[in-house]
Amino acid sequence: MDFETVDTDTLLSGRSEWLDPELAETFSQHPLDAIETEYPHYVRSVDSPDGVERPKNNHPVFYGCYDWHSAVHSHWALLRQLRVFESHPAESEIKQRIDARFTPENIEREIEYFEANRTFERPYGWAWLLHLASELTLWDDDHADEWKSIIEPLEREIIALIESEFLSQEQPLRVGTHENSAFALHCILDYARTTSNESLESAVVETAIEFFAQDRNYPVEYEPLGWDFLSPTLTEADLMRRVYDEDEFRTWIDGFLPDITTKPYDTLLEPVHAETDPDEEVAIHLVGLNLSKAWSLAGLATTLDGHRYAEAFERSAKKHAERGLSQAFTDNYAGSHWLSSFALYLLTRNEGGIAPNAS
Structure with missing residues (x-):
């Protein structure tokens, strides 16, 4: 699909009604293939010469896609596709795959791994697991109810780890990759509000304010910092728009950002040119960066309606969306195992579970 022909309001609507069955099938193709692809797989430190246990043994649910998250x-x-797309063309296959994976025995094995490896996938994988749980909470469907019941023990384990191993940290990480604290906090906050977990919501809001309330004149001109797939600047702002009320947020962002309409700060509003040379496959992160910047910019434009940056954010969001979506459906496994998720997040961001209102 040529996303450049889609008008701005439609492209940034965050609604799925304009997405046709052909595109819905495209969204499912790469995830369905990747969740079955056990190798190649990312292995972290090797602690002994005894060999590395195969991913499927440790993670009978989440073993594919190169890494757990x-x-x-x-x-x-x-x-999410099953929930938001009516009569999804791959519905039967998706349900069959998930039925085979979401079993009490498989979830128990996942929990056992976290009990022995308490910081595994902190915080990025934990944040996405709660997004998954949110999706099942939102979906009024018998399958969703069954799957939600099955994964609840893992959901509880992840919440306990977030409380003990993440929210207890004394300072945030402001990076453009998996360790970014603001991205994890916004996902956890969205989950807490979707599931009406008021104690977790309060803890996340308190942590976000402690970490970021005093940030001023952020060095936006340094981005991207490397092979980023998140903008530290925009990800932090995307979190804080969830934390503050409208007036508080406008005051905060006026102090947080330098004048992004002037050089060198206006580079924040420009999409990144993403090379996809197979010799530098990590550069595909920059495709994800354009997608994540697009959803952050679109959310900020809506929140700041009437503010001096609102129109600039909206124009920039459309440019980032067009650039990111034009490369998101690559067959290169370095991107195909994850970029469809980012594209779906962008195009369905107003279909529930993402940036819900405070409870």
């Missing part, structure tokens, strides 16, 4: 958000993407 990508497997989680690929499952999220499949579940």
Whole structure:
């Protein structure tokens, strides 16, 4: 699909009604393939010469997609598609795949791994697992109710780890990759509000204010910092628009940002040119960066309606969306195992579960 021909209001609507069955099938193709692809797989430190246990043994649910967090958000993407797309063309296959994975025995094995490895996938994978749980909470469907019941023990385990191993940290990480604290906090906050977990919501809001309330004149001109797939600047702002009321947020962002309409700060509003040279496959992160910047900019434009930056944010969101979506459906596995999730997040961001109002 040529996304450049879609008008701005439609492209940035965050609604799915304009997305046709052909595109819905496209959204499902790569996640369905990737969740079954056990190798190649990312292995962290090797602690002994005894060999590395195969991913499927440790993670009978989330073993594909190169790494655990990508497997989680690929499952999220499949579940979200079933919820938001009416009569999804791949509905039967998606349900069959998830039925085979979501069993009490498989979930128990996932929990056992976290009990022995308490910081595994902190915080990025944990954040996506809660997004997945949110999706099942939102979906009024018998399958969703059954799957929600099955994964609840893992959901509880992740919440406990978030409280003990993440919210207890003394300072945030302001990076453009998996360790970004603001992205994890916004996902956890969205989950807490979707599931009406008021104690977790309060803890996240308190942490976000402690971490970011005093940030001023952010060095936006340094971005991207490397092979980023998140903008530290925009991800932080995307979190704080969830935390503050409208007046508080406008005051905060006026102090947080330098004048982004002037050089060198206006580079924040420009999409990144993403090379997809197979010798530098990590550069595909920059495709994801354009997508995540697009959803952050679109959310900020809506929140700041009437503000001096609102129109600039909206124009920039459309440019980032067009650039990111034009490259998101690559067959290169370095991107295909995860980019569909980012594209779906952008195009369905107003279909529930993402940036819900405070409870």
